Structures are given as structure tokens and as C-alpha cells.
Amino acid sequence: MDLCWVAEGRFDAFWEEDLKPWDMAAGAIILAEAGGEMSTYDGNTFTPYIPNVIASNKLLHQKMIERMGDYLHDVT
Numbered sequence: 001m002d003l004c005w006v007a008e009g010r011f012d013a014f015w016e017e018d019l020k021p022w023d024m025a026a027g028a029i030i031l032a033e034a035g036g037e038m039s040t041y042d043g044n045t046f047t048p049y050i051p052n053v054i055a056s057n058k059l060l061h062q063k064m065i066e067r068m069g070d071y072l073h074d075v076t
Helices: 002-008 021-033 061-075
Strands: 013-017 037-039 052-056
Touching: 002 013, 002 021, 002 052, 013 061, 021 037, 021 052, 037 061, 052 061
Parallel strands: none
Antiparallel strands: 013 052, 037 052
């Protein structure tokens, strides 16, 4: 549902880890059709077989990737 809310504009962005493909598949299609962007935490192309995702609108996506990189650096 969170990915759909990004697609609708209710959420500016969404990130999550430890997801399964069935958690993301439908929302990923809806977000893509709405013009949103999805990637892995490190900015690589989204695939439902990598269990982490960043989703946002095109204006925020690069900043979200940068912030997620800062977060991952701090916790590792």
C-alpha cells in the first residue's frame, strides 16, 4: 500500500528492507505507471529479488539515495 501512496502523492517517499517480491510487485507497477522511481538503497535498478527498496517521485529520488547511503554508512 505504501508504494501506491507514493504513486498517488500521499507519501513523498518510502523505503523498506527485508521485503519479498510479492510485497513489492503490484505497487512497483502502479508507481512506475504514475511516473515514480524505485531503486535499491545504493541506487541500482530496482528488482523485486533484492529485498530493499527506495521509492519516491523523480524530484526526490536522488536525494533519498544519498540519504540512505549516509544512513547505511552510519549503521555499519
